[in-house]
Amino acid sequence: MYTKLWLDYVTDDNGCIVSFDGDLSDNKLIDNAVNELRSCNCLKDLNIVLGFTDDSSLGDEGYRISTSVMGYKIEAYKDTGLIYGAFRFISLYRLSEDKTISVTEVPVNKLRMLNHWDNMDGSIERGYSGNSFFFVNNDLVINERTKDYARILCSLGYNGVVINNVNVKGEACNLINEKFIYKVKELEELFYSYGVKLYLCLNYAAPIEDPDVGSADPLDEKVIKWWEDKFDYIYSIIPRLGGFLVKADSEGRPGPFTYGRTQAEGANLLARAIAPHHGIIIWRCFVYNCQQDWRDLKTDRACAAYDYFHDLDGQFDDNVILQIKNGPMDFQIREPVTPLFGKMPKTNQMIEFQIAQEYTGQQRHVCYLIPWFKEVLGFETYAENAGKNGSKVVDVVSGKTFGYKYSGMCAVTNTGNDENWTGHDLAAANLYGFGRLSFDPSLSSEEIANEWIGLTYGNDEKVRENILKILMMSWPAYEKYSAPLGIGWMVCPAEHYGPDPDGYEYSRWGTYHKATHDTVGLERNSTGTGYSMQYNEPNASMYENVDTTPDELLLFFHKVPYDHVLKSGKTVIQHIYDTHFEGAEDVETMARLWDELNGMIDHNAFKRVFERFEHQLWHSKEWRDVINSYFYRKTLIEDEKGRELY
Numbered sequence: 055m056y057t058k059l060w061l062d063y064v065t066d067d068n069g070c071i072v073s074f075d076g077d078l079s080d081n082k083l084i085d086n087a088v089n090e091l092r093s094c095n096c097l098k099d100l101n102i103v104l105g106f107t108d109d110s111s112l113g114d115e116g117y118r119i120s121t122s123v124m125g126y127k128i129e130a131y132k133d134t135g136l137i138y139g140a141f142r143f144i145s146l147y148r149l150s151e152d153k154t155i156s157v158t159e160v161p162v163n164k165l166r167m168l169n170h171w172d173n174m175d176g177s178i179e180r181g182y183s184g185n186s187f188f189f190v191n192n193d194l195v196i197n198e199r200t201k202d203y204a205r206i207l208c209s210l211g212y213n214g215v216v217i218n219n220v221n222v223k224g225e226a227c228n229l230i231n232e233k234f235i236y237k238v239k240e241l242e243e244l245f246y247s248y249g250v251k252l253y254l255c256l257n258y259a260a261p262i263e264d265p266d267v268g269s270a271d272p273l274d275e276k277v278i279k280w281w282e283d284k285f286d287y288i289y290s291i292i293p294r295l296g297g298f299l300v301k302a303d304s305e306g307r308p309g310p311f312t313y314g315r316t317q318a319e320g321a322n323l324l325a326r327a328i329a330p331h332h333g334i335i336i337w338r339c340f341v342y343n344c345q346q347d348w349r350d351l352k353t354d355r356a357c358a359a360y361d362y363f364h365d366l367d368g369q370f371d372d373n374v375i376l377q378i379k380n381g382p383m384d385f386q387i388r389e390p391v392t393p394l395f396g397k398m399p400k401t402n403q404m405i406e407f408q409i410a411q412e413y414t415g416q417q418r419h420v421c422y423l424i425p426w427f428k429e430v431l432g433f434e435t436y437a438e439n440a441g442k443n444g445s446k447v448v449d450v451v452s453g454k455t456f457g458y459k460y461s462g463m464c465a466v467t468n469t470g471n472d473e474n475w476t477g478h479d480l481a482a483a484n485l486y487g488f489g490r491l492s493f494d495p496s497l498s499s500e501e502i503a504n505e506w507i508g509l510t511y512g513n514d515e516k517v518r519e520n521i522l523k524i525l526m527m528s529w530p531a532y533e534k535y536s537a538p539l540g541i542g543w544m545v546c547p548a549e550h551y552g553p554d555p556d557g558y559e560y561s562r563w564g565t566y567h568k569a570t571h572d573t574v575g576l577e578r579n580s581t582g583t584g585y586s587m588q589y590n591e592p593n594a595s596m597y598e599n600v601d602t603t604p605d606e607l608l609l610f611f612h613k614v615p616y617d618h619v620l621k622s623g624k625t626v627i628q629h630i631y632d633t634h635f636e637g638a639e640d641v642e643t644m645a646r647l648w649d650e651l652n653g654m655i656d657h658n659a660f661k662r663v664f665e666r667f668e669h670q671l672w673h674s675k676e677w678r679d680v681i682n683s684y685f686y687r688k689t690l691i692e693d694e695k696g697r698e699l700y
């Protein structure tokens with residue numbers, strides 16, 4: 055039997071007395087809410103009343119939980135709110151010392167989604183926790199684990215899931231055909247009964263395969279009709295399907311550019327065909343030239359999303375959402391915020407993060423990403439006319455800044471069929487954290503971590519303290535011992551794992567650091583590629599100038615000599631040496647903090663993380679020594695502190 059993460063509370067059906075104050079009338083969401091509470095041993099003998107309220111300020115998904123001498127009351131305006139409320143009650147009850155619970159919670163983001171990059175053959179693109187639990191041998195599987203996954207998502211307030219890879223290949227095209235559509239329907243019903251909408255990725259080029267159409271030109275009548283018929287068919291069977299996520303004109307995926315059309319024309323083709331069914335089209339902005347000549351000094355991949363999308367503001371239909379990666383490159387340990395945020399007032403946007411640790415240790419290193427996501431969400435975009443609505447990224451993607459009809463947050467998920475779901479036990483903090491953060495971005499990283507630790511490992515103070523320290527140290531540590539000062543991409547290209555400083559330097563991917571014997575970094579200001587000018591003022595001026603660019607992004611924006619002095623007072627080269635030594639030492643500290651928990655938590659759980667730390671201890675030193683030696687050999691500058699360089 056696999057671990058059920060923080061839902062591991064169901065021990066028998068000897069729970070509490072739950073009454074429902076309303077008309078049950080065959081409502082699966084309410085059934086599930088009631089069952090969840092009843093089967094929860096820790097609530098034994100409590101009186102809990104579930105019911106509707108006419109307080110519409112709770113919206114479809116909010117809830118209110120209160121405590122009285124009679125027991126507990128969970129109220130919501132809609133059934134989805136009730137099931138979220140039921141799960142939240144269980145968490146709060148388990149975490150609370152005095153068992154008095156009084157909260158009203160309404161999600162801040164309209165869309166709170168996970169994207170699976172699961173392939174139908176069972177593999178997962180950039181998956182680090184086993185194979186897919188949705189797909190096995192080109193079949194769609196629905197079992198107890200699927201149900202537990204729906205419960206996990208609901209327990210955190212996620213309300214959407216995309217089950218297949220954005221790179222739609224082979225059999226996956228069949229998900230919207232007769233072969234699988236009824237299974238997809240069954241899955242949709244399961245997720246729906248836990249408040250989660252199902253979405254699929256589709257292949258934009260699908261009509262090319264149809265001999266009667268042979269094209270994917272968005273303005274071609276036959277193509278338009280093909281998609282209309284397709285969506286009519288799909289929605290006649292699955293009327294509540296949320297919609298589709300599309301990767302087009304990207305990394306070899308076909309798209310509207312093939313036909314000389316814009317991204318808006320491509321997205322609107324699908325949006326118009328799906329509109330009668332109230333579906334949405336989530337259109338990714340990860341569009342760039344992945345066939346760049348490294349000798350070409352003008353092209354800058356960082357500029358691409360803005361260049362392709364910014365001028366199309368207002369041209370997308372209102373059931374299109376642009377899904378934009380947090381940074382302009384690709385989920386590096388540190389990047390600036392994509393400049394499209396705060397620059398497209400008339401186009402729905404949502405932000406895409408990655409909790410699959412593709413470039414952040416692949417769930418073999420611990421790397422709690424919530425502090426990083428908080429920094430991104432807290433970035434001030436200085437959007438024009440935002441007024442009192444605010445113009446931080448968090449305001450833009452919650453729809454506040456511009457009053458978007460659809461918006462929100464999604465993450466590429468880190469789950470798989472490994473017994474513990476996420477490969478590294480501590481990576482579950484990211485799955486938990488992203489759900490909570492997208493529900494309520496005002497929560498601090500520590501608050502989220504504390505909740506997760508309490509629900510997963512119990513309330514022992516020492517356990518809580520040590521794991522919290524580990525989590526909070528982990529992202530900064532990874533940044534320290536990997537690529538420095540925002541430069542990114544010093545990773546092995548094949549697997550995106552382990553150090554390889556020049557691995558991407560002479561490649562076609564547009565990912566360069568340009569280190570020479572006397573300078574390092576890229577000039578991305580107005581005298582360089584012009585990327586810094588894509589931001590609103592005063593951000594544009596801040597990044598324009600070496601002196602005002604924050605240290606942690608210096609090499610992303612500027613080419614500087616190794617003896618350039620950072621705001622910290624250190625030279626660039628000394629910063630590189632120091633951080634790499636520190637980062638590896640931080641891993642020793644984290645491993646020690648974990649070792650102290652031996653005997654205090656479940657032995658197998660202890661051992662699993664212990665073993666990951668053994669690897670991380672070695673691998674962080676490998677990173678340290680390869681990167682430091684690389685720069686030492688380039689510069690021949692000795693470490694001020696006389697430490698060994700190779």
Ligand code: GCU
Nearest residue numbers: 179180220221301305340384
């Ligand atoms: C990264 C990742 C790919 C993925 C792509 C995407 O480049 O390495 O595997 O397909 O992002 O976001 O589409």
